[in-house]
Each structure stands twice: as C-alpha cells, then as structure tokens.
Amino acid sequence: MTEWIEVLKVLVDGPRLPVHGIVRTRNAEALGRTETVGFIGAPPMWVGTGGDDVRVWRDGRRVRVEKPDGSPLHLCDGTTAWHFDGAGAPPEYAPAGRVYYSGPGSELLISRSAQDWLHGDDFTQPTGPVTDGEFLGRECWSVELAPPSHKPAPIQIVVDRESGAVLHQGNEEFDVSVEFISIEVGGDVDDALFTWSADAVSMDERRAADSRAARAEYEEAQAARLSRLESDLGARSFTVQVPVDFVIADVDELGEDGSFAARVRSDAAPHVDGYLRRRAHQPGRWHVDSTGRPVHHWTAAGFDWALWFYGFAIAPEVLDQVQQHLHPGQTATDSFIETR
Structure with a gap:
C-alpha cells in the first residue's frame, strides 16, 4: 500500500x-x-x-x-x-x-x-x-x-x-x-x-488608471450634486456654536505665588485638549512654548494668563466665556496671540 x-x-x-x-x-x-x-x-x-x-x-x-x-x-x-x-x-x-x-x-x-x-x-x-x-x-x-x-x-x-x-x-x-x-x-x-x-499592460498601472478614472467620475458627480444643493440651500459652509465642557486637570506646576500650569480637556464630546498657564503679573510680553500652536495671552486679576488648544481654534466668544469663568468681573487687558 x-x-x-x-x-x-x-x-x-x-x-x-x-x-x-x-x-x-x-x-x-x-x-x-x-x-x-x-x-x-x-x-x-x-x-x-x-x-x-x-x-x-x-x-x-x-x-x-x-x-x-x-x-x-x-x-x-x-x-x-x-x-x-x-x-x-x-x-x-x-x-x-x-x-x-x-x-x-x-x-x-x-x-x-x-x-x-x-x-x-x-x-x-x-x-x-x-x-x-x-x-x-x-x-x-x-x-x-x-x-x-x-x-x-x-x-x-x-x-x-x-x-x-x-x-x-x-x-x-x-x-x-x-x-x-x-x-x-x-x-x-x-x-x-x-x-x-x-x-501588455502592467496590472498595477491599469488598476491605478482605473482607480483614477473612478475617482474622477465620483468627484464630477459630487460636484454636480453639491452645486444643485448649493443653489437650493445657499452656501455649503456655515458655522455653528457647539457647547464644550472644559475640565482643568493634570496640574504640572503650582507655585506659592498663585502661578500654575495645567492641562485643560473636555471629558464629553466634542473632545478637546489644551493647556492653561498663569503667573503673577510682570511687565512685558510673556512668551511660552506651545510647540507651534497659537497661544492666547491676556492680563487680569493681577496675573498673566496663557491658553492654547491642540487642533482647536478658539473663537472670541469662547475665549470670553473662559475668561469670565477664570476671573469673574475682571476685564482682560493686554491681549495678544502668540503664533511662533
């Protein structure tokens, strides 16, 4: 056998x-x-x-x-x-x-x-x-x-x-x-x-060409549909305000003079991460390292403040609400945005 x-x-x-x-x-x-x-x-x-x-x-x-x-x-x-x-x-x-x-x-x-x-x-x-x-x-x-x-x-x-x-x-x-x-x-x-x-034709080249043609056809169809909607609904781009609940957490620095550095985040959607710093007021502009993100600076209540977010642009009305929470009744002065 x-x-x-x-x-x-x-x-x-x-x-x-x-x-x-x-x-x-x-x-x-x-x-x-x-x-x-x-x-x-x-x-x-x-x-x-x-x-x-x-x-x-x-x-x-x-x-x-x-x-x-x-x-x-x-x-x-x-x-x-x-x-x-x-x-x-x-x-x-x-x-x-x-x-x-x-x-x-x-x-x-x-x-x-x-x-x-x-x-x-x-x-x-x-x-x-x-x-x-x-x-x-x-x-x-x-x-x-x-x-x-x-x-x-x-x-x-x-x-x-x-x-x-x-x-x-x-x-x-x-x-x-x-x-x-x-x-x-x-x-x-x-x-x-x-x-x-x-x-003969390379299989990869043919599939890439087919993919490009399919993509072009899709984009052409989308452009036509969007144009129809735009004529019916008006501008396709618009801005809405979404409430965000901020939480101050993960305090990295806390000084006896009231200075601190802490992470700011939202625990519920939309999820946002940022950083808030404060120091006793000093003359001149305060420059902080935000790894290239725009930093909002202002002075109020005897302190200099710095706030920035990761991937999130701070609208003026949002910044105003944050400031009213941090120092109620105190007007922010010397405001500027650091972009370096």
Missing part, C-alpha cells in the same frame, strides 16, 4: 515532467462557493480554471492556459505572469509571485508549496489510505483530503505517479470536479508557449 508521504513528495516536486492536456470543469455552478483572501501591499493576480474547457501546459513552475481555439487566457514563465480578459485587449502582467491560483482545480495549474502542505490545514491531510489505480490510462494515486474547520466537505484528488501532476480534483458532496480529459506527459516543450512578447 502506498503511504501518504510518498504521494506528498511528488506533489511538492511535481510536475517533474511536462504535462499537456485539456481540462474540463464539471458542474462548477453547483458549488456556489466564495473565497476570502487577505493580502498586504500590492493586490494579487487572480487565476482560475473557470467553467469552460481549457487547454493547459505545465512545465515546472511554467504554466499556459488557453481556450480550445488557441487564444491564451494565462501565461507564466516562472518570472512574469500575463493574464488575458478574453475580449482581445492587451493582457495584464505582474511578477509570478503575485499570482494567486484560486477556485476549483487550482492544483491542476500550480503545485502547492511544502510549507503549505506541512503547516496548513486547507485540504492538506488525508482522511484515509491512498489507493492505487488508473486515470486516462496512466498509473495514479487517489486520495481524499480533509477540509479545514470552516469548509463543509473533503475533496478528492488523483495524482499521476510518474510526473506528480494532479489530474483530477473533485468534491463528491457538491458533485463538482475539475480534471484532465486528455493528457500527454513528457516530451519537448517550446519555451515560447509560456511567455508573451506583444503589447
């Missing part, structure tokens, strides 16, 4: 020989599957077998997928990948490492890495023994692979013993399969099958 480890070795190394044939997807619409994949940075190039017959060449990491009429759908020479939209437009290209083979039959197009087989849980462990048999007249192994916890049913694969290529991948519970219906193994392969020398 063949052990799973023997099959796993050829799966990781395969296909060790060139493989060429026609791949057919059966009843793909019955699966109704969705796939969620996260990525960091540049988006991947998505590749699948689709629902129609396709002709496939595989030679190591090189892949060619084309329609029966010979028009290409996907090429990969191991370094660069090209993907075609089927409508005759120039293909998109991206580094081969950006290709993500997805959907039923992905194992027929690409060999999974050893890390994926050894450390993943997405159909990586057999549910039972490996069985020997034939497929398309070739000696093969058949094995069922257990699903991860978030997927409902196992899959079944058939592996060519000589080349290590997956010739069939199916899901019996959903009555879905993707498989070679004709196969040739070995022989010489033309390198030109896996590359593209005609016009």
Whole structure:
C-alpha cells in the first residue's frame, strides 16, 4: 500500500515532467462557493480554471492556459505572469509571485508549496489510505483530503505517479470536479508557449488608471450634486456654536505665588485638549512654548494668563466665556496671540 508521504513528495516536486492536456470543469455552478483572501501591499493576480474547457501546459513552475481555439487566457514563465480578459485587449502582467491560483482545480495549474502542505490545514491531510489505480490510462494515486474547520466537505484528488501532476480534483458532496480529459506527459516543450512578447499592460498601472478614472467620475458627480444643493440651500459652509465642557486637570506646576500650569480637556464630546498657564503679573510680553500652536495671552486679576488648544481654534466668544469663568468681573487687558 502506498503511504501518504510518498504521494506528498511528488506533489511538492511535481510536475517533474511536462504535462499537456485539456481540462474540463464539471458542474462548477453547483458549488456556489466564495473565497476570502487577505493580502498586504500590492493586490494579487487572480487565476482560475473557470467553467469552460481549457487547454493547459505545465512545465515546472511554467504554466499556459488557453481556450480550445488557441487564444491564451494565462501565461507564466516562472518570472512574469500575463493574464488575458478574453475580449482581445492587451493582457495584464505582474511578477509570478503575485499570482494567486484560486477556485476549483487550482492544483491542476500550480503545485502547492511544502510549507503549505506541512503547516496548513486547507485540504492538506488525508482522511484515509491512498489507493492505487488508473486515470486516462496512466498509473495514479487517489486520495481524499480533509477540509479545514470552516469548509463543509473533503475533496478528492488523483495524482499521476510518474510526473506528480494532479489530474483530477473533485468534491463528491457538491458533485463538482475539475480534471484532465486528455493528457500527454513528457516530451519537448517550446519555451515560447509560456511567455508573451506583444503589447501588455502592467496590472498595477491599469488598476491605478482605473482607480483614477473612478475617482474622477465620483468627484464630477459630487460636484454636480453639491452645486444643485448649493443653489437650493445657499452656501455649503456655515458655522455653528457647539457647547464644550472644559475640565482643568493634570496640574504640572503650582507655585506659592498663585502661578500654575495645567492641562485643560473636555471629558464629553466634542473632545478637546489644551493647556492653561498663569503667573503673577510682570511687565512685558510673556512668551511660552506651545510647540507651534497659537497661544492666547491676556492680563487680569493681577496675573498673566496663557491658553492654547491642540487642533482647536478658539473663537472670541469662547475665549470670553473662559475668561469670565477664570476671573469673574475682571476685564482682560493686554491681549495678544502668540503664533511662533
């Protein structure tokens, strides 16, 4: 009886020989599957077998997928990948490492890495023994692979013993399969099958251009809508007064002469943070370090005062209310705003 480890070795190394044939997807619409994949940075190039017959060449990491009429759908020479939209437009290209083979039959197009087989849980462990048999007249192994916890049913694969290529991948519970219906193994392969020398567009450049066009369309539509509202409602920009409850907290300095330095904040929305300082009155202007924020200065009740907020402009009426609270009945004099 063949052990799973023997099959796993050829799966990781395969296909060790060139493989060429026609791949057919059966009843793909019955699966109704969705796939969620996260990525960091540049988006991947998505590749699948689709629902129609396709002709496939595989030679190591090189892949060619084309329609029966010979028009290409996907090429990969191991370094660069090209993907075609089927409508005759120039293909998109991206580094081969950006290709993500997805959907039923992905194992027929690409060999999974050893890390994926050894450390993943997405159909990586057999549910039972490996069985020997034939497929398309070739000696093969058949094995069922257990699903991860978030997927409902196992899959079944058939592996060519000589080349290590997956010739069939199916899901019996959903009555879905993707498989070679004709196969040739070995022989010489033309390198030109896996590359593209005609016009092509960078996938990133095309997506960036599409994004710019979508953004321009959105902004044009927004401008038209805003213009209509402006003609109906008047100016789109207006100012309202929102009450803010200030709390004096976190006293950093407190002098015997009445001087202090304390943080000012609002505990309820809108949240505002600032700083309030006071010193015994001295002649001349008082300069304080506010890390570049405008500081409101004034003199009242025998003290010099300094107040500033982080990211919050103090309207004159707000400043007046603060001053009336800090020194009721005392008029502020020598007011100025320090902006250095």
